[in-house]
Amino acid sequence: MVPRYARPEMTAIWSAENRFRIWFEIEAHATDALADLGTVPKSAANALWDWWATKPVIDVAAIDAIEAVTKHDVIAFLTWVSENVGEEARFMHQGMTSSDVLDTCLAVQLAQAADLLIADVDALLAAIKRRAFEHKLTPTIGRSHGIHAEPVTFGLKLAQAYAEFDRCKARLIAARAEVATCAISGAVGTFANIDPRVEAHVAAKLGLSIEPVSTQVIPRDRHAMFFATLGVVAGSIERLATEVRHLQRTEVLEAEEYFSPGQKGSSAMPHKRNPILTENLTGLARMVRSAVVPALENVALWHERDISHSSVERFIGPDATITLDFALGRLTGVIDKLLIYPERMQKNLDRMGGLVHSQRVLLALTQAGASREDSYLLVQRNAMRVWESDGQLSLLELLKADADVTARLSAAQLTELFDLGYHMKHVDTIFDRVFGAA
Numbered sequence: 001m002v003p004r005y006a007r008p009e010m011t012a013i014w015s016a017e018n019r020f021r022i023w024f025e026i027e028a029h030a031t032d033a034l035a036d037l038g039t040v041p042k043s044a045a046n047a048l049w050d051w052w053a054t055k056p057v058i059d060v061a062a063i064d065a066i067e068a069v070t071k072h073d074v075i076a077f078l079t080w081v082s083e084n085v086g087e088e089a090r091f092m093h094q095g096m097t098s099s100d101v102l103d104t105c106l107a108v109q110l111a112q113a114a115d116l117l118i119a120d121v122d123a124l125l126a127a128i129k130r131r132a133f134e135h136k137l138t139p140t141i142g143r144s145h146g147i148h149a150e151p152v153t154f155g156l157k158l159a160q161a162y163a164e165f166d167r168c169k170a171r172l173i174a175a176r177a178e179v180a181t182c183a184i185s186g187a188v189g190t191f192a193n194i195d196p197r198v199e200a201h202v203a204a205k206l207g208l209s210i211e212p213v214s215t216q217v218i219p220r221d222r223h224a225m226f227f228a229t230l231g232v233v234a235g236s237i238e239r240l241a242t243e244v245r246h247l248q249r250t251e252v253l254e255a256e257e258y259f260s261p262g263q264k265g266s267s268a269m270p271h272k273r274n275p276i277l278t279e280n281l282t283g284l285a286r287m288v289r290s291a292v293v294p295a296l297e298n299v300a301l302w303h304e305r306d307i308s309h310s311s312v313e314r315f316i317g318p319d320a321t322i323t324l325d326f327a328l329g330r331l332t333g334v335i336d337k338l339l340i341y342p343e344r345m346q347k348n349l350d351r352m353g354g355l356v357h358s359q360r361v362l363l364a365l366t367q368a369g370a371s372r373e374d375s376y377l378l379v380q381r382n383a384m385r386v387w388e389s390d391g392q393l394s395l396l397e398l399l400k401a402d403a404d405v406t407a408r409l410s411a412a413q414l415t416e417l418f419d420l421g422y423h424m425k426h427v428d429t430i431f432d433r434v435f436g437a438a
Contacts, residue, residue, distance in 0.1 A: 001322050005284060010325040013112045014318035016060045022105045023077055024052065026202060027092050030100075030184055033201035034194075040091035047088035048081075056084065074098040095194030099305060100184045103218040106313065107180050108206055110226060113321035114176035117233070120328035121169045125162060127335040129435060132158035136427060139420055140254060140345035141356060146246075150356050151349060151423040154255075154340060159434045161240045166434075168233045175229035179222045182206060183214035188304040216305040220298040223313070227295035230320050234288035237327050241278035241285070244334065248275045254345045258337035277334050284327040291316035349420070353386040354395040357418045361399060361409075364417055368408040378405050 001011065012018060028048040035045040059080065067076035075098075082089035093101075136155035141148050182203035186194045203210050211218050248256040257277050259265070265272030294316055298309035349356065358379050365375035382398040382405075396418050399405045405414070 001318050005326045006322045007326055007329060010113060010116050010322050011318075013109055013116070014322065016063075017058045019105060019109070020058045020060070020063065020077060022108050023074070023101050024048075024081065025206065026101050026104050026184075027078075027081070027096075028052065029202045029205045030096060030194075030198050031092055031094070033198040034091070034094055036201075037195055037197065039195070040094055041088070044088040044091035047085055048092065051085045072098070074101055095186050095192075095198075096184060097187045097216060099214075099217045100186065102310075103214075104182045104184065104202065104206070104208070106223075106317065107182060107208055107218065109317065110223075110321075111176055111180040111207070113317075113325075114172055114179075114226075116325055117230075117321065117328065118169060118172050118176070120325055120332070121165055121172065121233075124328055124332045124335070125165055125169070127332050128158050128162045128165065131335055131338065131340075132162060132431075132435075135340060135342070136431060137424060138340070138342045138345065139349060139424070140342075141349050141351075148348075148352055148356055150359065151420055153424060153427055154342075154345065156427060156430060157243065158335075159431060161236075161243075163434045164236050164239070168236050171229045171232060175226045177209075179226040180208050181211040181218055181222065182208040183211040183216075183218050185211075185214045185216070187216060189214040189216045217301065217309075220295070220301065220309055223309075224292075224295045224299050227291045227316060227320060230324050231289040231292040234285035234324060234327065237324075237331055238282050238285035240331065241281035241334075244278045244338065245275045245282070248273075248278075252344075252348065253341065254348060255338055255340045257334055258339055277330060281327055281331055281334075284323050284330075288320050288324045288327070291320040352391040353389070353393050354418055355383055355386055355391075358383050358395065360417045360422065361395075361405075361414070364413065365405070365408055370408055378402065 001014070028045065031040060031045040031048055034040045035042040063073075063076050063080045066079050067073050070076050070079070078089075078093055081092065132155045134155070135158065136153060138154040139151050140154045140157070142150050142152035182199060183189070184194065184199035184202050185191050185196070191199075199210055202208075213219075244255060244257065246252060247254045256273065257275050259273045264270075265274045265276075294312045298312055301309060362372075362375050362379045365378060366372050370378070379399075382395060382402060385398060386393045386395045396414060399409075399414050400411050409417075
């Protein structure tokens with residue numbers, strides 16, 4: 001985790017203090033259930049909760065010092081709790097194994113992280129929706145292969161982003177449900193030394209589902225799905241960030257990141273206004289996606305368990321969620337303050353002498369009786385002259401002067417085919433699909 005790209009609330013989820021507090025709750029709830037079953041004295045469970053009610057400070061340094069001797073983190077924690085609670089603490093962890101604590105804790109942390117990420121996406125969706133309606137009918141050029149294609153609206157560009165991030169939200173909700181499972185099944189997952197009702201009790205208290213077959217560890221296909229989902233969200237972030245970067249290029253300049261008073265773009269060139277935030281988002285997206293392959297490789301563990309996944313998850317759990325949380329927040333800020341230039345969009349639309357209307361002329365010629373092949377050739381031979389003139393010639397005027405074209409279409413008909421509003425007639429339909437009918 002790099003502090004530069006971290007926000008406090010998400011970072012706190014991965015703190016040692018939060019981890020140890022979750023560990024305690026797992027152990028204490030399990031002891032409660034064991035007491036209810038008569039396996040351990042009720043006084044043991046009460047002793048744990050009575051100590052917890054004093055709001056003890058989690059002494060991370062003391063736990064780490066014990067671990068330096070035991071070389072085992074869960075044992076170090078249990079030893080530290082026992083030193084504070086006293087004799088009754090000996091009934092903690094009855095029939096449990098370390099993975100019961102570690103895997104259930106990780107499930108809680110990933111669920112907590114998912115809740116923040118879902119809230120982040122909600123904030124981003126709100127910003128995108130506001131700007132989409134603001135520019136619902138702002139005409140701009142649509143591009144395929146980076147080349148002028150046909151007119152769209154800037155609102156439609158943002159509506160596409162909204163629909164994509166709405167899918168991201170649905171995926172995050174599903175991924176949260178997939179990974180939020182509890183395993184309190186003991187060594188090799190057979191429940192030989194602990195009743196399954198203990199697992200059910202702990203799961204209910206922590207808001208988790210029961211893992212049907214834990215084999216001592218929660219199967220890592222769940223985690224792979226979770227991190228793969230984070231990777232998809234990162235891909236969507238990069239897609240929108242890349243669009244902004246392209247639109248900010250000097251030759252395009254249809255939109256750009258907000259440039260604050262006093263901000264500097266270059267140490268050498270005072271005129272520079274660079275898309276630094278969206279370039280940064282592209283890099284952050286790469287880092288989030290870098291967690292996906294290790295998560296997939298964690299799926300194949302030996303027999304009922306090994307710990308080859310453990311070191312990987314100590315990296316990718318905090319790093320991927322913290323980085324994605326920061327990236328979503330940054331992208332929300334970019335969209336919220338994005339500078340949008342409708343006049344430049346119109347100028348670029350007009351840049352190539354009306355070529356953007358070529359398809360409509362093609363279709364009109366076919367409807368007027370020309371074959372598709374002949375219609376294509378008639379339009380293309382005039383369009384190429386406009387292209388080679390770098391937009392100095394007008395496609396409409398060339399078509400009006402082409403006898404083969406005017407034999408099929410009148411000047412008035414041709415002029416009508418160059419109406420920009422024609423391309424916006426279904427914007428309301430698309431918006432209704434994306435945002436819901438008004």
